[in-house]
Amino acid sequence: MAGKGFSNRTVFITGAGSGIGYEVALAFAREGADIVATDVEQAGLDSLRQEVEKLGVGYRHALLDVSDQEAFETLVAELDAQGKLPDIAVNNAGIGYLAAFLDTTPEQWRRTLDINVLGVAWGSRAFLRLWQARGIAGHLVNIASAASVTPMPNMAAYAASKYAVEGLCEVLQMELAGTPIRVSCVHPGVINTAIVKHDDRMGFSREQIERMQRHYADQGAHPSVVARDILEGVKSGKSNIFTGPGTGLPPLLKRLLPRGAFRRLLLRAARETGYL
Numbered sequence: 001m002a003g004k005g006f007s008n009r010t011v012f013i014t015g016a017g018s019g020i021g022y023e024v025a026l027a028f029a030r031e032g033a034d035i036v037a038t039d040v041e042q043a044g045l046d047s048l049r050q051e052v053e054k055l056g057v058g059y060r061h062a063l064l065d066v067s068d069q070e071a072f073e074t075l076v077a078e079l080d081a082q083g084k085l086p087d088i089a090v091n092n093a094g095i096g097y098l099a100a101f102l103d104t105t106p107e108q109w110r111r112t113l114d115i116n117v118l119g120v121a122w123g124s125r126a127f128l129r130l131w132q133a134r135g136i137a138g139h140l141v142n143i144a145s146a147a148s149v150t151p152m153p154n155m156a157a158y159a160a161s162k163y164a165v166e167g168l169c170e171v172l173q174m175e176l177a178g179t180p181i182r183v184s185c186v187h188p189g190v191i192n193t194a195i196v197k198h199d200d201r202m203g204f205s206r207e208q209i210e211r212m213q214r215h216y217a218d219q220g221a222h223p224s225v226v227a228r229d230i231l232e233g234v235k236s237g238k239s240n241i242f243t244g245p246g247t248g249l250p251p252l253l254k255r256l257l258p259r260g261a262f263r264r265l266l267l268r269a270a271r272e273t274g275y276l
Contacts, residue, residue, distance in 0.1 A: 005235070007032035010058070012079075012086035014066050014123060015093030017044020019193035020143065023227035024090055026051055031231065034058030036079065036086050039093070040065050060084075066093045066119030067111075076126040085130055088234065090141040091123040094161075096195045098212075098275070099203025101156040108201075109157050116161035121168060128172075128181065137180035139234055142169050146189040146242075150250040150266060152275040154204070173239055184233050189246030192220030204274070212274030221245055 011028040015021040017039030025035050029052045037052075038061065039045050045061040052059040062075055079085050094116045097108045120142050131138035144165040151159035169185035176183060196202070196216050202209050221244040229243035242251070254262050270276040 005031035006088075009088060010034040010036060010084065010086040011088040011090060012036040012038070012076075012127070013090045013092055014038050014064065014119065016048060016061070017041050019195075020188065020191065020223040020226045021090070021092040022048055023222075023224040024092065024230055026055075027224070027227035027231045028088070029055045029057050029059075032057060033088070035060070036084075037061040038064035038066075038075070066091070066123060067114035069118070069122045072119075072122045073126045076130065080130050080134075085134065085136070086127075086138075087131070087136050088139045088141065089123060089127045090143070090230070091120040092141075092143045093119055094143060095201070096155070096158040097201045097203075098155050098158065098196070100154050103203045104157050112157040112161050113164075116158070117164045117168075120165050124168070124172065128176075131181055132179075137182075139182045139184065140172065141184045141186060141230060141234065143186045143188070144169065146187050146244075146247050146250070149187060150246070150254060152266060152270045152273075154270075154275050169239075182234075182237055182239075184230075184238055184241055186226070186230055186233070186241045186243065187247055188226050189242070189244035190216060190220045191223055191226055191244050192216050193223050208274045208276075210274075215273040219245055 006028055011033045013021050013025050016025050016037035022044065025037050025048055029035050034057050035052050037045055037048055040063060042063060049059050049061060064071060064075060066072060095112060097104055097112055124140055127138060127140065142165055145162040147155060147159045148162040148166040166185055169183055172183045196212050226243045229241055233241035
């Protein structure tokens with residue numbers, strides 16, 4: 001059975017059918033929260049339902065493409081109309097294209113920004129408008145990346161999208177200062193999810209792809225680590241949540257080292273891990 005830390009709370013999660021989103025749903029469900037899970041694929045949501053319902057909490061799911069603003073707002077409005085408006089929203093859905101800047105197509109740029117940036121913006125907007133109208137002390141959790149602090153080469157579209165999420169969070173934190181609504185920006189590091197398992201989204205040689213996939217498999221943390229840190233971050237009201245390998249020392253070195261020296265460190269790491 002579930003615990004009680006988040007009983008009487010409802011958590012809305014995008015990209016909940018796998019990876020970080022899946023584990024976030026389970027982490028909050030174990031603490032007593034009801035779950036509203038969304039994804040673009042049904043299979044993962046069905047699997048999640050079986051796990052969540054074992055914990056004795058409420059579960060609802062819906063197919064959702066977060067880049068579709070109208071669909072996003074309609075779903076949140078329906079939950080509100082039914083008296084089931086979540087008070088925690090985790091904007092997690094995201095994709096990554098890894099390729100040289102000049103090899104990243106306009107279509108790949110648009111799709112990355114539509115999902116990773118506008119999907120977060122539409123989710124934030126839909127919930128904030130209703131939370132403010134209803135006087136709800138909600139909590140937005142937006143997933144950025146360690147790439148918004150220490151990007152690697154050959155991830156121009158992905159890194160740009162995650163810098164944008166971080167910037168959005170900082171602006172929202174200022175605009176909502178003095179209100180009961182909280183905003184957390186999450187920076188996962190090397191996490192062993194499917195993000196580097198989509199070979200069709202990587203414009204690399206087969207040797208590079210295999211090297212990167214080995215690095216994530218061997219050095220990456222399980223997505224449950226991110227879920228645990230998000231749960232604790234929401235409990236404590238953290239504005240920024242750094243989680244997983246690569247989020248401790250590198251941000252500190254970025255502040256302390258000359259820019260050129262720090263960039264050389266990143267380039268060396270990129271060669272070792274497959275980004276170059």
